[in-house]
Amino acid sequence: MSEASPTSSESQSANRPRVNDVTISVATSNGTGSQSANLILMRSIFNMGIPVGAKNMFPSNIQGLPTWFTVRASAAGWSGRRRLIDLCVAMNEESVVDDIAQLPPGATLVLHKSLEKYAQRTDLVVHVVPFDDLVSGLVKEPKLSKLVVNMIYVGVVAHLFAIDMKEVERAIQRQFSKKASAAKINLDAATVGHVWAEANLPQSATHRLERMSATDGKIIIEGNQATALGLVFGGMTVLGWYPITPSSSVAEVTIDYLSKYRKDPETGKPTYAVIQAEDELASMAIVVGAGWAGARAATATSGPGISLMGELVGLAYFAEIPAVIVDVQRMGPSTGLPTRVSQGDIFSAYHLSHGDGKHPLLLPGNVRECFEFAAESLDLAERLQTVIFVMLDLDLGMNLWSSDPFEPIAKPIDRGKVLDEAQLAKVGSFARYKDVDGDGIPYRTIPGNPHPLAAYFTRGTGHTEAATYSEKAQDWKGNLDRLTRKFDTARTLMPRPVLKAATPGQVAEIGVIAFGSSDPAVEESRAELASQGMAIDYLRLRALPIDREVREFIEAHRVVYVVEQNRDAQLASILKAELPERATALRSVLLYSGLPADAQSVTEDIVRQESKEGRA
Amino acid sequence: MSEASPTSSESQSANRPRVNDVTISVATSNGTGSQSANLILMRSIFNMGIPVGAKNMFPSNIQGLPTWFTVRASAAGWSGRRRLIDLCVAMNEESVVDDIAQLPPGATLVLHKSLEKYAQRTDLVVHVVPFDDLVSGLVKEPKLSKLVVNMIYVGVVAHLFAIDMKEVERAIQRQFSKKASAAKINLDAATVGHVWAEANLPQSATHRLERMSATDGKIIIEGNQATALGLVFGGMTVLGWYPITPSSSVAEVTIDYLSKYRKDPETGKPTYAVIQAEDELASMAIVVGAGWAGARAATATSGPGISLMGELVGLAYFAEIPAVIVDVQRMGPSTGLPTRVSQGDIFSAYHLSHGDGKHPLLLPGNVRECFEFAAESLDLAERLQTVIFVMLDLDLGMNLWSSDPFEPIAKPIDRGKVLDEAQLAKVGSFARYKDVDGDGIPYRTIPGNPHPLAAYFTRGTGHTEAATYSEKAQDWKGNLDRLTRKFDTARTLMPRPVLKAATPGQVAEIGVIAFGSSDPAVEESRAELASQGMAIDYLRLRALPIDREVREFIEAHRVVYVVEQNRDAQLASILKAELPERATALRSVLLYSGLPADAQSVTEDIVRQESKEGRA
Amino acid sequence: MSHEAAAPPAAPKPTKAPALNRLSLDLKAYKGANSTLCSGCGHDSITNAIIKSFFEYGVEPHRVAKLSGIGCSSKTTAYFLSRSHGFNSVHGRMAAVATGSNMANHTLLNIGVSGDGDTASIGLGHFLHMVRRNPQLVYLVENNGCYGLTKGQFSATADKGSLQKGGAVNRMDPIDICALAIEMGCGFVARSFSGDAKQLNQLLKAAIAHKGTALIDVVSPCVTFNNHEGSTKSYPYARAHEELIHEVGFVPFFEEISVDYDAGTTQVVELHDHSKVVLKKLERDYDPTNRRQALELLSHAQENQLFLTGLVYLDPSMPSMAEQLDLGSEPLATLPAEKLRPSPTALAEIMETFK
Amino acid sequence: MSHEAAAPPAAPKPTKAPALNRLSLDLKAYKGANSTLCSGCGHDSITNAIIKSFFEYGVEPHRVAKLSGIGCSSKTTAYFLSRSHGFNSVHGRMAAVATGSNMANHTLLNIGVSGDGDTASIGLGHFLHMVRRNPQLVYLVENNGCYGLTKGQFSATADKGSLQKGGAVNRMDPIDICALAIEMGCGFVARSFSGDAKQLNQLLKAAIAHKGTALIDVVSPCVTFNNHEGSTKSYPYARAHEELIHEVGFVPFFEEISVDYDAGTTQVVELHDHSKVVLKKLERDYDPTNRRQALELLSHAQENQLFLTGLVYLDPSMPSMAEQLDLGSEPLATLPAEKLRPSPTALAEIMETFK
Numbered sequence A, B: 001m002s003e004a005s006p007t008s009s010e011s012q013s014a015n016r017p018r019v020n021d022v023t024i025s026v027a028t029s030n031g032t033g034s035q036s037a038n039l040i041l042m043r044s045i046f047n048m049g050i051p052v053g054a055k056n057m058f059p060s061n062i063q064g065l066p067t068w069f070t071v072r073a074s075a076a077g078w079s080g081r082r083r084l085i086d087l088c089v090a091m092n093e094e095s096v097v098d099d100i101a102q103l104p105p106g107a108t109l110v111l112h113k114s115l116e117k118y119a120q121r122t123d124l125v126v127h128v129v130p131f132d133d134l135v136s137g138l139v140k141e142p143k144l145s146k147l148v149v150n151m152i153y154v155g156v157v158a159h160l161f162a163i164d165m166k167e168v169e170r171a172i173q174r175q176f177s178k179k180a181s182a183a184k185i186n187l188d189a190a191t192v193g194h195v196w197a198e199a200n201l202p203q204s205a206t207h208r209l210e211r212m213s214a215t216d217g218k219i220i221i222e223g224n225q226a227t228a229l230g231l232v233f234g235g236m237t238v239l240g241w242y243p244i245t246p247s248s249s250v251a252e253v254t255i256d257y258l259s260k261y262r263k264d265p266e267t268g269k270p271t272y273a274v275i276q277a278e279d280e281l282a283s284m285a286i287v288v289g290a291g292w293a294g295a296r297a298a299t300a301t302s303g304p305g306i307s308l309m310g311e312l313v314g315l316a317y318f319a320e321i322p323a324v325i326v327d328v329q330r331m332g333p334s335t336g337l338p339t340r341v342s343q344g345d346i347f348s349a350y351h352l353s354h355g356d357g358k359h360p361l362l363l364p365g366n367v368r369e370c371f372e373f374a375a376e377s378l379d380l381a382e383r384l385q386t387v388i389f390v391m392l393d394l395d396l397g398m399n400l401w402s403s404d405p406f407e408p409i410a411k412p413i414d415r416g417k418v419l420d421e422a423q424l425a426k427v428g429s430f431a432r433y434k435d436v437d438g439d440g441i442p443y444r445t446i447p448g449n450p451h452p453l454a455a456y457f458t459r460g461t462g463h464t465e466a467a468t469y470s471e472k473a474q475d476w477k478g479n480l481d482r483l484t485r486k487f488d489t490a491r492t493l494m495p496r497p498v499l500k501a502a503t504p505g506q507v508a509e510i511g512v513i514a515f516g517s518s519d520p521a522v523e524e525s526r527a528e529l530a531s532q533g534m535a536i537d538y539l540r541l542r543a544l545p546i547d548r549e550v551r552e553f554i555e556a557h558r559v560v561y562v563v564e565q566n567r568d569a570q571l572a573s574i575l576k577a578e579l580p581e582r583a584t585a586l587r588s589v590l591l592y593s594g595l596p597a598d599a600q601s602v603t604e605d606i607v608r609q610e611s612k613e614g615r616a
Numbered sequence C, D: 001m002s003h004e005a006a007a008p009p010a011a012p013k014p015t016k017a018p019a020l021n022r023l024s025l026d027l028k029a030y031k032g033a034n035s036t037l038c039s040g041c042g043h044d045s046i047t048n049a050i051i052k053s054f055f056e057y058g059v060e061p062h063r064v065a066k067l068s069g070i071g072c073s074s075k076t077t078a079y080f081l082s083r084s085h086g087f088n089s090v091h092g093r094m095a096a097v098a099t100g101s102n103m104a105n106h107t108l109l110n111i112g113v114s115g116d117g118d119t120a121s122i123g124l125g126h127f128l129h130m131v132r133r134n135p136q137l138v139y140l141v142e143n144n145g146c147y148g149l150t151k152g153q154f155s156a157t158a159d160k161g162s163l164q165k166g167g168a169v170n171r172m173d174p175i176d177i178c179a180l181a182i183e184m185g186c187g188f189v190a191r192s193f194s195g196d197a198k199q200l201n202q203l204l205k206a207a208i209a210h211k212g213t214a215l216i217d218v219v220s221p222c223v224t225f226n227n228h229e230g231s232t233k234s235y236p237y238a239r240a241h242e243e244l245i246h247e248v249g250f251v252p253f254f255e256e257i258s259v260d261y262d263a264g265t266t267q268v269v270e271l272h273d274h275s276k277v278v279l280k281k282l283e284r285d286y287d288p289t290n291r292r293q294a295l296e297l298l299s300h301a302q303e304n305q306l307f308l309t310g311l312v313y314l315d316p317s318m319p320s321m322a323e324q325l326d327l328g329s330e331p332l333a334t335l336p337a338e339k340l341r342p343s344p345t346a347l348a349e350i351m352e353t354f355k
Ligand SMILES: Cc1ncc(C[n+]2csc(CCOP(=O)(O)OP(=O)(O)O)c2C)c(N)n1
Pocket: B242, B243, B244, B245, B280, B304, B305, B308, B335, C070, C071, C072, C073, C074, C091, C114, C115, C116, C117, C118, C119, C142, C144, C146, C147, C148, C149, C150, C155
């Protein structure tokens, strides 16, 4: 589960317990119902007002393989993965050897009694818990006890770190709000664990949780859920999709909210249509057909789906059809690790399809941006008449993130350059692929427009400004050059990068560029590096293609580390090709083990590279 | 048909006719049978010992749209497209206005009498030919006369440039070797044209063809045919394909030669299997399945097929299955211009599929290399256990090129690191994905191997060295890093680039890099530039990934022009990302009008860019 | 029974078509760009039949969306109805593209033109899944048993034993697009011949009137690559072998039928817009509303290599995709933007559930 | 007739399986890695049936290639025959991958395991085209009416009216994989139930003996996502509704049959390796060698939502793909390199034609 060999834990350094800074890992096997116990554990801490995040590392099957859930409470608000675990609840024989081996000295191990024999390390605080005995006092039915046993460790952990049992209870009530009996049995189990621990275990000497108020008014949400809400509030009208991990919940949650919030108030009829297609070729074809016919159409998929959509994306690029693709990236190539984290589709999405062509990518870095960019993507697709990718990854998309509640979208829906009958009558002429405004974006009409000039013929083959067939060299080149202009317009319309100077108003020597789910790790790493005396400016990229700010940032720094979660330095390659003058200033920090990005790996790599240069 | 506006023709400069340096364009409409007349015209010149090449610019339909056939005779051996036409035979009303407009002053126009009214320019030598009258004296049947009329212009052109009618006759006999009656009527038609022209037209004052012996022993062949022969002689055993222009003839010609030359002499049974699949997904899946099961398997396709093959190519990359894809590139994105020339799939092929991954590309630059590289690709695929792309384009693949006959392949067939039963018994252990030799290439066994250790399980998901399922970070990363090592091994196994110094033994200030069908245009351009005093070294790239030579070449020159036939500077981007230190030294010369590369465009662009720098 | 022997369809009486249709449009209003197909290509006859049928039915051109894949056949959408939006998409995906188009605007009539390669090879899966969904669509397969545009390779509908121009023999049984469509629940399945303009005209008008997907598989000879002896998709072969299942007549909803039909020899089926399909018996007793009979007819034809044309199967009652999606009268494509964004209150309400 | 009431297959007499098969291998030699599926998953029962059948038939493990797509079902190729090469490829393309594998080595027996999503959704086109080509392959669809691995969405074989775990109703008619396979000319088409180990065992052995593609569509409940009330692919539903078409028995070529069968109640069909399929009549008079009858049976079952299991169609004579490709006895994969390159003389001869 972790790539690190144990090193001495920071938690050893102080004598008094660290407050509100702990990482807990629960190792179970999937399909055993540990998920709700884990959520309750997280929620209890959240309820105490402590910033908390969770990462679920689950296998690509449905039941029986090792799975890990880590909860990180951090007064400082760090929400990235931490490599070193402070407390491990080890429930699974299949992974217990590794689970124990990778704990740092001084860490606490809560061990299922049946696994006692594995507890050979003397540098750990080991608590063996008779889970089976405790649960058998509660329920007899084996299936139920399998589920309920997990709640017992919640009680144990609550005792160890002084989590308020009132908050555990609140979290249980919330989780089982529709099933009082389930709430009761789970509360009983947590209580049993708590009572047993109180009687048998000392509280943690190293860590402690104390109430604060940093989570007031906040929400906890997954990026896929936020994205779904963005599509619903962004006015998507057609969704064509095909299930694939880790993107399925984007579509599934979208469908749920559509059915609740997107009925026409006058007629009661849906203002959307959804089809679960037979495959990704069809889901993209549906999006392309719908976008052509005037819908705000989207699909959600992951890497293998992206590969299958290539030809149709090329068609949409060239025929200039609005379309949105949400790509919740997983680990490729090939089927890869469907339940692991990667930013490996940057290249394939940016250049998708044969022949020339580039597509704008939105790169949300947190759940709020998932919401906002998903909504924005529909506007951009229609404004630019092209395919817009919204790039998430499994960490951002399927893990739980705390956030301020999302604000209503202020900007009205933008349908781009569409000429309806009246407008067409007014302008009096129409050539589908003519650059009327000099921004490379032509006007379009929507099928059904009754104006005699409205109809045009869409094709993936060479065409003139008037959309007639042409194989003429100058028509082809003229059109392709206009598409380049359009892409340059896109640069100005995409969300701007977020700039954070190490010292406000000053420019540091070193810069870092990152995007997406790397953000928390990079922020934490900057803090770590700052504490080592290394000041680093940060540009968080929020879209491709790049514009002025990125160029200026790279120009302003001696060296810029590009942090990305893939092997091939995909973003760095794009930046080098676009900014050859600064190609040598770009260094890569590459994370591609499949685990969510962590600060330490970033810090170590930057320190290593800087010291090679004799700078650090 | 051409992007150029007329400029004064070079052919004007001398008083005496230029010898063996003429470009003829015949404008007809497709499906009218002009093809055989054009071939005979070309062949007649070839038969006179004069280097000659031809380019067919045909529309993407079957019958009735404008089509152009250009024949270039060049004592110097230049075989690239020439932008300026010396003689145009205009037979097609649909294109005649453009055809005439773009002729340079002083050019000769042979005009169908029915088009006489279009001959308004006074700066041309215009010969109006009563084709209809001439043909009606020969045949009455309208369908036949439509075919035969084209032979009349062969006779006319023969007269104008003093082509030996004996050679026309030989060419006709060759063309219609199986149909004496057709040979006769065609010869009659050519003779009628010749006789009429002798009686009515002066010979050309500007151009003249004279016998030489530069074509003795040479062949004329299309790149697709050469590629097909390469597959047949390279020992391909399985072909899965789906028709697509301009690649179909690779498969079709392969099938022809397989059936003639690839029967087992002992059993009379085929040593190959071919299936025309239902689509490109299936043809690639067939190749992957066959490669996995031990075949030397290949497919041929073009851009849209490449897009569809993405997911399966990713599988083959990751599961390490040998496979060959011949990509006869056409103009994309999307359906684009299926019958036009482009090198637009460099990016998509090199990076094909989602997630991390890169694939070796072979870049033949002439028909001989089409043959050799196609054969070599099968060895490389098995040696590297990966997908090898053989990148042609329509110009190289479907136009006629003169060449020395192909030499037998000396190197024995290489099946790579395959362990059969006996070898496995000897080594005594087997782990499918273990880097035994340090070159990143593991060993494999072939299904059916009876050794108890032979069987392994192939998957597109994460796996250990022993090919068991794994989601562990270190297994994933270790495997991906080994694949990087394997790619580095590929660098050393690919065909080396061809280096041509402007002055042997010296390094010029300027370098040029090009590949594929750009070669003749670049060579001619170098000669043009040399005559303007600009010395240019040339590295002809013959494969990706690049190795040492390319790096050294780029390092050695102040500036390197990368000539490629696409808009997005695809090769240059790859080079910039791989060689950031020299990124600023790389300039692009981009040709993307869909016409075959021509020297003048290259020359003009280099001169323009150099003079911007104040160097030229 | 050869086609020449067949009497013209019974109803409506063949009269000279009036110069203007019920929308006061002339035939020209239904034409398109000039064809660039080979002269004599079957596809051009189908184009003409489409022009005539849409004209006669009086379809408003702007209420039509023309969709196609890639192939000679797929090009033809440019050659009719130039006042309709058209979309010549990519190879084999038209069925799914049309599905999307119909989702965006279910008030348009889609006409999809495809080839046998486009539909039965690369597009087979999408075609079958589209049929299951039943979007509003006249789906025409211009079936020449080969890949015209890529120069004549066999397609999956080539008959067993059929010869390629170069002499190669097709060794596989053909895919029967009609049988598969019925198997997947298509409510309107017909087979016709590009050379049988009258039948095609009646079938097309009935297809226009049909609610949901109407499939017409039209044998349409490729004169350039598949019109030689030994081909079973050539003009001579099709002309010699076409056998009518019945005579197909069509009475649009806006025309009165005055005569009564003899129930013994004529079957009348009413479509959802109250147009009527009038089927006059010839040799055989055939009820195209019987699914089992339809499948039997096709397998009988396949086994005996018969070329039967007519309306093979008709079920006017199948719910259309738009009905299944419960769409309202205003198409999604043109819903006002205000209707597409839930209120800030709704967002606040949702946010509460995540607290 | 419910399954519980059915007597065990007639021949061969059920005897305790011997510990070693005719190759002197034990059952363990046919096992694979431990399953990682949910406990109780129907797919695991099928895995066991495969292990048993290959053991009993005495297939040499190294002469088997295991192929699959993606899905819970597709994972199972890792759980049997660990001494055979296996290939868990990509979603929906296994049919074409297996075709390629069979071209490379037609002497191997392919066993392909797929899911209803893998075969009837994304892979439908390839599946049908593979069937037309008839490679040597036992093709199993582990049909649970849903996408197990992606957590239970409806697949295209979900019955109309079937309920999803969350309560959603499936509104479309299911795709009948067996009917489509017969339509495409498949020579061996069977339907079974993962809970009916005996029938599955006999069918699997018959499929192994069959020349060409043998399809077995096995209803295989997904205990985690599709085993609830309202699902028609649950254990309770399947158990309650399974109706045997006949009793299927299999006599391998290496066993003598001594008894004579009563032609009135038993039909015996000989396969190409001289194994015999022995079908004992139950309630209905059904001849699975009659294609028309087979299609009728399936459409009858579909219309009446019957769950009929048994051998639906059998034609042992269809030429296999290898026969159509005229392949020799040595597989292409292992032909010596010398046989793969024509001589220099041949090249010279060809070069002449280009001069
Ligand atoms: C993805 C893809 N593969 C292949 C092609 C090449 N291609 C163009 S048309 C065609 C077949 C056309 O056959 P059919 O659909 O029967 O139409 P026809 O030309 O016979 O009318 C093919 C294979 C393509 N355009 N795109």
